[in-house]
Amino acid sequence: MKKIAVLTSGGDAPGMNAAIRAVVRMALHNGLEVMGVQRGYAGLVNGELFKMDRSSVSDIIQRGGTILRTARCLEFKQEETRIKAANILKAYGVDALVVIGGDGSFMGAKLLSKLGVKTIGLPGTIDNDLAYTDYTIGFDTALNTALDAINKLRDTSTSHERVSVVEIMGRDCGDLALYAGIAGGAESIIVPEKGYDKDDLCRVILEGKANGKMHNLVLVAEGIGGSNELAKYIESVTGIETRATILGHIQRGGSPTASDRVLASRLGARAVELLMEEKTCRVVGIRNNEVVDDDIDEALAMERKFDDKLYEIAKALSY
Numbered sequence: 001m002k003k004i005a006v007l008t009s010g011g012d013a014p015g016m017n018a019a020i021r022a023v024v025r026m027a028l029h030n031g032l033e034v035m036g037v038q039r040g041y042a043g044l045v046n047g048e049l050f051k052m053d054r055s056s057v058s059d060i061i062q063r064g065g066t067i068l069r070t071a072r073c074l075e076f077k078q079e080e081t082r083i084k085a086a087n088i089l090k091a092y093g094v095d096a097l098v099v100i101g102g103d104g105s106f107m108g109a110k111l112l113s114k115l116g117v118k119t120i121g122l123p124g125t126i127d128n129d130l131a132y133t134d135y136t137i138g139f140d141t142a143l144n145t146a147l148d149a150i151n152k153l154r155d156t157s158t159s160h161e162r163v164s165v166v167e168i169m170g171r172d173c174g175d176l177a178l179y180a181g182i183a184g185g186a187e188s189i190i191v192p193e194k195g196y197d198k199d200d201l202c203r204v205i206l207e208g209k210a211n212g213k214m215h216n217l218v219l220v221a222e223g224i225g226g227s228n229e230l231a232k233y234i235e236s237v238t239g240i241e242t243r244a245t246i247l248g249h250i251q252r253g254g255s256p257t258a259s260d261r262v263l264a265s266r267l268g269a270r271a272v273e274l275l276m277e278e279k280t281c282r283v284v285g286i287r288n289n290e291v292v293d294d295d296i297d298e299a300l301a302m303e304r305k306f307d308d309k310l311y312e313i314a315k316a317l318s319y
């Protein structure tokens with residue numbers, strides 16, 4: 001192993017920069033050369049590679065976004081595009097590629113590895129939707145951003161004695177909504193893993209009002225969606241004024257939390273260690289606070305487990 005490349009792919013996530021820094025610095029520490037690839041797989045196919053040194057990653061650990069930029073490159077689903085990417089890496093003399101991204105990016109890395117490219121994946125996504133790791137890089141920051149918004153919505157919800165429906169990102173995964181809901185003391189948490197009944201929800205809201213609740217926070221995961229319509233329905237059934245707020249891409253930005261920076265540094269360093277041990281086609285993650293690595297195929301095949309216990313606790317604490 002002499003030369004590696006690193007890219008970020010899919011939706012950006014706070015802490016991706018800290019992960020890039022860890023990969024670059026750990027690689028240089030081990031005497032490897034490092035190339036940065038701009039704009040994910042799209043940039044790889046276009047040959048957007050450049051040499052990185054220690055100063056390429058100076059002053060980025062605290063920054064949101066990704067200095068390498070990112071992309072959703074649909075053409076990468078076609079084998080001819082991946083063959084082009086593999087040839088470009090060969091032409092640059094790159095021995096292995098570190099991919100920082102989510103499940104889609106890992107699928108791309110898995111298929112690229114079938115063409116003989118050595119790959120390592122680092123979980124960079126706010127969605128926390130990868131089964132093999134307890135947490136993904138960016139989840140904690142997005143969670144804290146959502147929580148800050150929820151705290152503010154609680155103020156105005158209380159002042160006006162309104163219901164506040166808050167839609168949280170996460171694609172098909174309810175983790176962000178669940179964690180934000182428990183941390184923000186939400187009255188109801190609606191996630192795709194559990195589903196819900198609209199009229200039960202309205203009953204809970206009315207009971208809360210009868211018990212003296214001044215506000216009512218209903219968190220809706222993106223995978224359920226339809227927050228504006230739900231707000232109208234709640235208002236029509238309960239007679240309580242209701243507003244919907246879709247937090248959107250604000251959850252993707254901002255300075256990463258300490259937790260995300262530490263996670264990114266641990267996982268990024270491990271990615272390079274694995275390559276030094278000649279291990280490839282693996283993804284790095286964290287389970288029970290231990291850094292782990294799994295075969296990329298096996299990791300993608302693992303079934304995600306929703307934290308039912310946490311969901312039940314949130315329910316029990318909410319009224």
Ligand SMILES: Nc1ncnc2c1ncn2[C@@H]1O[C@H](COP(=O)(O)OP(=O)(O)OP(=O)(O)O)[C@@H](O)[C@H]1O
Nearest residue numbers: 010011072073076077101102103104105107108125
């Ligand atoms: N089935 C696939 N085959 C090949 N490449 C894929 C596949 N799925 C996704 N990719 C590549 O990975 C990129 C990122 O995937 P996707 O948009 O699903 O984001 P992600 O990595 O899951 O991150 P996030 O969900 O946080 O946005 C895609 O644009 C594409 O280039």
Ligand SMILES: O=P(O)(O)OC[C@H]1O[C@](O)(CO)[C@@H](O)[C@@H]1O
Nearest residue numbers: 011125126127169170171222252
């Ligand atoms: O940035 P885009 O392309 O609008 O994608 C939004 C999606 O990306 C994520 O922010 C990260 O995967 C999801 O939570 C959301 O569904």
Ligand SMILES: [Mg+2]
Nearest residue numbers: 102103104125
């Ligand atoms: Mg994804």
